[in-house]
Amino acid sequence: MKPRPLSSIRQRLTRALLGWSVLWSVSVSVAVWLAVQHEVDELLDDTLRAAAEILSSSLPTMDDPPPATTGRDAATQAARRPSSRFTWQVVAYGPGAGAQVVLGSSRSPTRPLHLTPSAGFANAPGWRVFGVPLAGGGRLLYVAQSQLERREAQREVAFSAALATLAIALLAHLWLGARVRYELLPLDRLAQRLSAHDPMPGATLGVAERQELQPVHQAIDALTERLARRLAHERAFTAHAAHSLRTPLAGIDAQLAVALRECPPALQPRLQRARAAAGRLQRVVGALLVLFRSAVDVQRQPLDLAALVARLPIDGLSIDVQAAHRLAADADLLEAALLNLLDNALRYGARHVTVSTPVDDTLRLHDDGPGVSPEHRDELQAAITAQAYEGHTGLGLMLVDLIARAHGGAFVLPEVEHGFAAELRLAGSGRAPTPRG
Amino acid sequence: MRLLLIEDDDILGDGLRDYLSEEGHRVDWCRSLYEAAACHGEPYDALLVDWRLPDGSGLAWLRGRRAARDNTPALMLTARDQLADRIAGLDGGADDYLVKPFPPEELVARLRAVCRRSAGAAAGRLSFGSVEVDLTGRSAWLANQRIELTAREWSVLEALVLRDGRIVSKSDLERLVLGFDGEFASNAIEVHVSALRRKLGFDLIDTVRGLGYRIARR
Numbered sequence: 001m002k003p004r005p006l007s008s009i010r011q012r013l014t015r016a017l018l019g020w021s022v023l024w025s026v027s028v029s030v031a032v033w034l035a036v037q038h039e040v041d042e043l044l045d046d047t048l049r050a051a052a053e054i055l056s057s058s059l060p061t062m063d064d065p066p067p068a069t070t071g072r073d074a075a076t077q078a079a080r081r082p083s084s085r086f087t088w089q090v091v092a093y094g095p096g097a098g099a100q101v102v103l104g105s106s107r108s109p110t111r112p113l114h115l116t117p118s119a120g121f122a123n124a125p126g127w128r129v130f131g132v133p134l135a136g137g138g139r140l141l142y143v144a145q146s147q148l149e150r151r152e153a154q155r156e157v158a159f160s161a162a163l164a165t166l167a168i169a170l171l172a173h174l175w176l177g178a179r180v181r182y183e184l185l186p187l188d189r190l191a192q193r194l195s196a197h198d199p200m201p202g203a204t205l206g207v208a209e210r211q212e213l214q215p216v217h218q219a220i221d222a223l224t225e226r227l228a229r230r231l232a233h234e235r236a237f238t239a240h241a242a243h244s245l246r247t248p249l250a251g252i253d254a255q256l257a258v259a260l261r262e263c264p265p266a267l268q269p270r271l272q273r274a275r276a277a278a279g280r281l282q283r284v285v286g287a288l289l290v291l292f293r294s295a296v297d298v299q300r301q302p303l304d305l306a307a308l309v310a311r312l313p314i315d316g317l318s319i320d321v322q323a324a325h326r327l328a329a330d331a332d333l334l335e336a337a338l339l340n341l342l343d344n345a346l347r348y349g350a351r352h353v354t355v356s357t358p359v360d361d362t363l364r365l366h367d368d369g370p371g372v373s374p375e376h377r378d379e380l381q382a383a384i385t386a387q388a389y390e391g392h393t394g395l396g397l398m399l400v401d402l403i404a405r406a407h408g409g410a411f412v413l414p415e416v417e418h419g420f421a422a423e424l425r426l427a428g429s430g431r432a433p434t435p436r437g
Numbered sequence: 438m439r440l441l442l443i444e445d446d447d448i449l450g451d452g453l454r455d456y457l458s459e460e461g462h463r464v465d466w467c468r469s470l471y472e473a474a475a476c477h478g479e480p481y482d483a484l485l486v487d488w489r490l491p492d493g494s495g496l497a498w499l500r501g502r503r504a505a506r507d508n509t510p511a512l513m514l515t516a517r518d519q520l521a522d523r524i525a526g527l528d529g530g531a532d533d534y535l536v537k538p539f540p541p542e543e544l545v546a547r548l549r550a551v552c553r554r555s556a557g558a559a560a561g562r563l564s565f566g567s568v569e570v571d572l573t574g575r576s577a578w579l580a581n582q583r584i585e586l587t588a589r590e591w592s593v594l595e596a597l598v599l600r601d602g603r604i605v606s607k608s609d610l611e612r613l614v615l616g617f618d619g620e621f622a623s624n625a626i627e628v629h630v631s632a633l634r635r636k637l638g639f640d641l642i643d644t645v646r647g648l649g650y651r652i653a654r655r
Binding site for chain 2 (some may be wrong): 007146221238242243245246248249250251252253254255257258261262279285289299332
């Protein structure tokens with residue numbers, strides 16, 4: 001099953017910020033839109049009223065003598081004074097004649113804006129109208145503004161306000177995004193410090209960069225302390241186990257060596273077999289100790305493969321070393337792996353083994369023994385890959401696999417035409433200065 | 438060679454003592470540092486020291502010997518197989534480091550190698566004029582003719598050769614050849630030295646009056 005990709009705090013915060021920025025922008029824009037519409041409406045109404053009042057005071061009454069110019073011309077001149085955006089008309093209402101436009105501006109409609117007298121603000125189709133009764137009665141001055149023009153003015157103001165709001169929102173989003181990234185930098189630095197942090201007794205991460213990271217530091221320091229204690233305990237246990245197991249084994253071997261010298265010839269084959277068994281027991285115990293240690297710590301270093309192979313106590317096997325590439329590994333662990341693989345080769349009838357490094361940090365053994373069938377090889381490989389050793393592999397192959405894994409690598413049984421091959425593919429490492437055999 | 442073995446495990450100590458004795462060495466076996474203290478001042482050709490002992494650290498004991506300018510070749514025998522331990526052992530004064538379990542044959546070979554190097558003879562064969570001494574094969578040759586030596590004569594010759602021209606007192610020579618357990622006639626060393634001179638030439642061993650004997654310069 002593929003692991004679910006982890007969500008990113010930065011992306012989540014950025015997404016949240018973006019969402020809130022959009023929501024905020026839209027809300028503010030709507031609020032601004034409504035407020036501006038209302039205020040602009042009021043402002044335009046005030047202007048309309050003021051224009052009507054100015055115009056009404058400058059228009060001639062019915063009792064006045066006729067002006068030298070036409071009434072329309074005079075009114076047009078008067079209307080131009082407050083604003084050219086408005087239009088106006090004087091409507092006379094007679095008892096039988098109905099409503100009749102007696103005067104009007106050039107942009108004024110020919111039909112009366114209101115068929116019945118209407119003082120104050122009122123809407124006519126397509127117009128916002130303010131009516132002022134003129135002196136003398138029966139006539140009303142209507143000053144009107146096109147609804148289209150009013151909406152355009154409202155739209156312009158609202159659009160400008162919304163645009164400014166969106167621009168601020170965008171800037172705020174960018175700034176907050178950058179701020180979030182900046183505030184998350186201590187997490188990156190904490191990760192770097194952790195990668196160089198060893199679980200040694202008394203080792204601490206130091207002072208946290210942010211108050212929120214202090215509990216994380218405290219938890220990691222506590223974990224480090226527990227790990228350090230555990231490692232120290234395991235190291236001590238390994239040392240004790242090594243001493244308790246290795247010393248009696250050495251004693252058994254020494255006693256058998258003396259007994260072999262002192263015994264009558266008839267007993268010698270039996271003692272030799274006992275000594276061989278003791279030798280095998282030594283290798284098994286050594287492997288178990290290495291296996292335990294491989295879980296604790298690995299000390300990688302460049303190795304001289306030929307020197308390493310030369311010091312292995314393997315008799316009855318000719319070994320050809322072809323170290324064409326570099327090999328960096330824990331000397332003790334790799335020695336144990338080699339010893340087990342060579343011991344396996346010997347026990348399964350091989351007489352010659354080629355030990356090589358086909359690429360950097362890969363060790364390959366290929367023997368001339370009878371090998372295994374492809375089905376058995378596949379079964380072994382599957383058991384090794386799944387770490388299901390029980391009932392499939394012996395201690396030797398299990399140990400080799402664990403050693404490869406301890407190096408961050410894998411143990412592979414490649415297909416070969418003849419014999420049996422095994423590869424320890426160790427994860428690459430930095431080049432260290434001096435080779436050691 | 439006279440060897441001091443400090444090993445607390447009975448089975449291993451007993452086995453090594455017997456094996457090394459059969460190889461022709463005199464072995465003083467101590468089970469603790471307390472017992473080893475009783476051997477203070479005794480001359481030895483090599484020290485075989487276990488690291489972990491019931492009353493302390495064999496490595497610390499060895500460091501003390503080195504601080505007291507005792508250059509006797511020493512092998513560390515231990516179950517501690519870590520790289521850091523091996524480095525600490527060798528830096529602490531051990532000339533070689535053997536991880537348990539080990540076959541006694543390897544111990545003997547390493548012992549010979551360490552003593553050869555200490556005597557300045559990496560190859561194992563030392564020449565003193567027409568006399569050649571093979572420390573590995575435990576044999577002596579005069580003008581390319583192998584000379585048969587008794588065990589005691591070889592022990593005297595080996596003790597002098599391993600000290601490479603340094604003067605060895607008669608009492609030290611007695612203790613190196615016999616160890617604690619043997620019984621010696623008072624003039625036994627003179628007898629063996631005379632026999633060696635007769636067999637290998639009178640110039641091979643110098644007598645330093647009042648001080649002891651030394652092998653002739655190579």
